[in-house]
Amino acid sequence: MLSQRTARLTSSLIRDILAAAQRPGMISFAGGLPASETLALPRLEDVPDGVMQYGPSEGEPALREAVAERARAMGMRCDASQVLILTGSQQGIDLVSKLLIDPGTPVLLEAPTYLAALQSFQFFGADCRSVALGEHGPDLDALRAGLAAKPAFAYLIPTFQNPSGRCYDAAHRDATAEALDAQQVLLVEDDPYRELVYDEACERTPLCARLTRAPWIYLGSFSKTLAPGLRVGYLIASPELFPYLLKLKQAADLHSNRLSQWLVLSQLQGDFAGHLARLRTLYRERRDQMHAALSEQLGEAASWQCPPGGLFFWLQLNTPGIDTRTLLPEAMARGLAFMPGEPFFPNAPAAVSAMRLNFSHSDPASLRQGVRLLAELLHEQQEG
Ligand SMILES: Cc1ncc(COP(=O)(O)O)c(C=O)c1O
Structure with missing residues (x-):
């Protein structure tokens, strides 16, 4: 009944992580979500006539x-x-x-x-x-x-x-x-x-x-x-x-x-340039906060480049051989979601000891708390 390519549909893991990351109380470094406070709802009064009709395939x-x-x-x-x-x-x-x-x-x-x-x-x-x-x-x-x-x-x-x-x-x-x-x-x-x-x-x-x-x-x-x-x-x-x-x-x-x-x-x-400038200021602050928290808490355990733009840190654990997927259930149980490195590789090596952390979506207190939870977990892992 199903096409052959349906067998190649992959990765319920990612959907599971993103769904769990939405749970109340969870600090999520997992998705690539903008900060909610930047998503202002525009005024709808001025919508032109005709917009509710079918339109051109190329776009407006x-x-x-x-x-x-x-x-x-x-x-x-x-x-x-x-x-x-x-x-x-x-x-x-x-x-x-x-x-x-x-x-x-x-x-x-x-x-x-x-x-x-x-x-x-x-x-x-x-x-x-x-x-x-x-x-x-x-x-x-x-x-x-x-x-x-x-x-x-x-x-x-x-x-x-x-x-x-x-x-x-x-x-x-x-x-x-x-x-x-x-x-x-x-x-x-x-x-x-x-x-x-x-x-x-x-x-x-x-x-x-x-x-x-x-x-x-x-x-x-x-x-x-x-x-x-x-x-x-x-x-x-x-x-x-x-x-x-x-x-x-x-x-x-x-x-x-x-x-x-x-x-x-x-x-x-409208003032799109002003909007972008405000967004950059907010995200630059959050990037710097995450960088500072990581440097303080994980300087020994992991390596990373401070990203010059975008929404993510890519953290490489200094202890090789840890598959970051195995850390995820315990991290989520403690209230932290992150994205393990494995799904980002076409032919992943046996254990990908990297993870992706988003910094745009969490407020400063959650950024600090999330990095603290991660540091605890990694230190326990190293000691164990
Ligand atoms: C590299 C890259 N391409 C495409 C997309 C999809 O974005 P859109 O919301 O425009 O579909 C994303 C979303 O995270 C992305 O990171």
């Missing part, structure tokens, strides 16, 4: 135009005809999977990488090959070798990566774009965190803006800057790919929610 023209304008300001050569408004950028990952993956299709990605992209690619049967991600970008020799093997596409998150928080520096951006151009491999660049920048020195120009020969699909989102519940994201694609993506979008859901699109547009036309 004014929103497509606004997205293209912002992309050009980031250095991308594009116009509104290349913009497809999506029901969350997650839909872009689904459409890319449908467009490009048959069972056995090779796909190149970073390790670790965004787990829901991995799930989608694997669901469609991709042969996921990975390149290790260093502090300033991917291992370039491995990347060049991976691209020379001609994957159908490379899926990369160069700016404030999920889960690692890392940001490619200019040299890695140039070298990666050059390698993609040399092999003419399609780049799928996922960029939902770019506006959440805390250290201004970061180079953030998209890789897509640097390509001269390779085709590309750029994914963006308003989930992390406005509200994930609106479910509005977008893709911008090389002109030759756009008609296929549009047909797949039509088949998936006709078009994205028009009320949400209108709400996003009205925020972009």
